[in-house]
Amino acid sequence: MKASQIILLYCFIIFSISTQLQAQFISVNDAKIADELVNLLTSNSSCIETANPFVSGDNFTLGKNSYGTFINTNANFPFRSGIVLSTWSSTQSEGPFVRNLGGGGNLWLGDTDLNQALNINSINATVLEFDFTPLTNNINFNYFFASNEYQDDFPCHYSDGFAFLIKEKGSTAAYQNLAVIPNTTIAVSSTNIHPAINFNDKGKLKTCPASNENYFGQYNDNPANLSPINYAGQTKVLNASANVIPGTTYHIKLVIADDRVDYYDSAVFIEAGSFNSNVDLGTDKLLATNNAVCFGEDYILDTKLSPTYTYKWYKDGILLNSENNPSYTVKSPGIYTVEITLNPSTCFVTNAVTIEYTPEIILKNSNLIQCDIDNDGKSFFDLTLAETEIKNNIPNLGTITFFENLNDAIADTNPILNTTNYTNKSHPQTLIAKVANPYNCFNYAELTLELSNDIPNRVATITAVNTTHFGGNKNSATIEYTGSSDYEFSIDGNHYQDSPSFENIPAGNYTAFAKDKNGCGISNPFSFSILDYPKYFTPNGDGYNDFWTIKNLNLLPPATIHIFDRYGKLLKQFNSSNLNWNGTLNGLLLPADDYWFSLIFEDGKKIKGHFSLKR
Structure with a gap:
């Protein structure tokens, strides 16, 4: 291949790559007037009437405006088209991300309404404002905020931000800011939305905590050459909405500005056609969000619009015949949709809401x-x-x-x-x-x-206590009783339980009680004992554990005890009237060791075990 052909091929490849990359960036047109900007915002809604559009910013010495429209073909950019309001030349918003814009200057003033909404000292403000009259009860639009403050630790100190201000036309009341963190009153700004930031402060590593990080979208510097816009970072797409009164005229003011420093600029991108007037049926009522409708209750879906409009109500996609009023009473779970045709008939809105019900609370008298x-x-x-x-x-x-x-x-x-x-x-x-x-x-x-008052018939009588003995931690006692009331039982007079059976009882003497739960009296006490043998004894003459004995054995039928050494040699035999052994055989001390015993009752029942002699 000739050198000239190689050069031409190389140039073609470079041109193709350049063209492909260029197609990834937004394209901004800053030669638009206020009326064109407003018309683009409301292009998808015939339910809003607008008037008196006005835009202001800085037109710079080169005739560049800080506002304009944009188009986009990058699938990774959230909007196909819309308007951009910036704190520098709006055309500088075009990607890739290459540098800080920094060109506003101190002579380009801020906005007092934005200062009040964000509590900042703004400069380089761009404002789009207009009057509008909605035909429905809700307005909303989609946007995201981008800024070159999303570098280093700047979000920790500077609050470049945007406000969507609304109030009734002619009202002297303060504006309401709709550009806030969802479900809060916190304004959208670089300070209020950012991830955690680690930075070096005079040689010391410091951290700026994250703020509403789940609403931060991305940094655009990795790789910077593919960023559709020339801003270091951006939020996720946010939705601003407000309930309004149909037929009432409002004044809208969209404003963005830098906070104190003009070098690091910001912009807001608003989706074309997203400024809509809709009907609001309220939030979904879901079990997962703990706001489901209570079982058996009616729930009213109310459009709060004129009965002269045309209404169609649907449940789970099926038309509800004869339901043509502004409101509908829900009696069962489902997805409810309303379609409304307003006057003029070109205004059509729809909204859906999911209604779930809680389980029934079935109580018992x-x-x-x-x-x-x-x-x-x-x-x-x-x-x-x-x-x-x-x-x-x-x-x-x-x-x-x-x-x-x-x-x-x-x-x-x-x-x-x-x-x-x-x-x-x-x-x-x-x-x-x-x-x-x-x-x-x-x-x-x-x-x-x-x-x-039937006290005598309600007091229990304990007739017996059935016990198991010599079980270690498995000894038990069951109270037998007569009586026709509801009782609770105790074997110490203090701690009562519903069951007459007691488990895991240590050896000892006890007193059983049966008490009427209705306060009608308590049984006479009934004494009983739990028997068990000691696991060791120490016959050293100190007065403690000198004898191996089974306490209270005399309370049971007559029995005979045999004691053996480990080889099975009989060492001692005694009965219930002679209840102990001192660890001797024929007057001689036996060594420390394990010994075995056999307890034989007259009815032939045997209990065997072993114990230790310690010296």
Whole structure:
């Protein structure tokens, strides 16, 4: 191949690459007037009437404007077209990211309304403002903020920012800023949206904490030569919206400015046609976001628009025949859509909302019975004893609040505070239990308080205590009783339980009780013992553990004990009347070792075990 051909091929490749790269950048036209900018913003909506457009900024010495329109063919850039408002020449917003713009100058003033909205000292402000009259009850637009402040630690100190200011035309009230972090009143700026930043401050490594990082989009310096715009970083696409009154004229002011320093410039990119007047049916009502509609309740979807408009309502995509009013009452879960044709008929809007319902709170009425010992018609009730039954074993229900009547329960006034020691006011008396689920939905149940004077028939009689012995930590006791009431049981007189069976009881002497839960009395005490053998003894004459013995063995039927050494030699035999061994054989001290025993009752039952002799 000839050298001239190689050179031509090389130039063609370079030209092709250059053309391809150039196609990745936005293209800005700054020769637009205010009316053209506003028309581009509202190009997709016939439901907004605009008037009195005005734009201001700096036209610079070269005739370049700080505002303009842009078009884009880069799939990685969020908008195909729109308007750009900047703090320097808007054409300098074209990519790639190569440098700081820095050309505003101190003679280009800021904006007092933006200063108030962002609490900054602005310079180099660009403003687009106009009047508009919506035909619906909601407006919104899509935008993102880009800035060369997204370098080094500048976001930690400088608040270049943008505001979307709105108020009724002619009003002396302060503007409302719609360009805020979603679900907050925090203004969009380089200080309020950025990731964590590590920087060097006079040789010391410091960190500027992240601020609303989930709304930061990206840095554009890696690789800088492919960035569609000439800004170091940008936010994600944000949506500004507001509820408005149909037919009312508002004044809109879109303004961007630098904070104090003009060298690091910023811009806002607003999507063409995204300034819309819509209908707002409200937020989705979802279980996942804890705002679902309570079971059994109606939920009204209200467009708040004129009944002279034409309405079509849909549930899950199916037309609801005869539903043609501005509002619709939801009674079941689904996706609800409204289509509205306004006057003029060229204005058409639609909106959808998802409605979910919480599970039903199924409660159970309950009652408590207390004995009226002194026959005065009054007694103390522990209302919390009925909570488990009232909740009907439904998990994740909140606390129960008790009220003396339904009106107080509904109004959530005059709750009963002394729930563990409540004195009834009548006999019988019905209280209202109010129970909430995690979605702050409520249901109600009745708690009836009753008194009883049938004291003798309610006191239990303990007839026996069935025990197991010599089980180590497996000893048990079961109380046998007679009685026709609801009882709780104890083997120490202090700690009570619902079950008459007790497990894992150490050896010792005990007293059993059965107590009426309704306060009608307690049984006579019933004494019993749990037997077990000691695991070791120390026959050294110090008065402690000198004998191996089974305490309280005399309480059981007669028995004989045999003690053996490890080789099976019988060392000692005694019965229930002679209950100990001192560790000797024929008067001689036996060595420290393990020994075995056999306990044989008259009925043939045997218990075997072993223990240690320590010296």
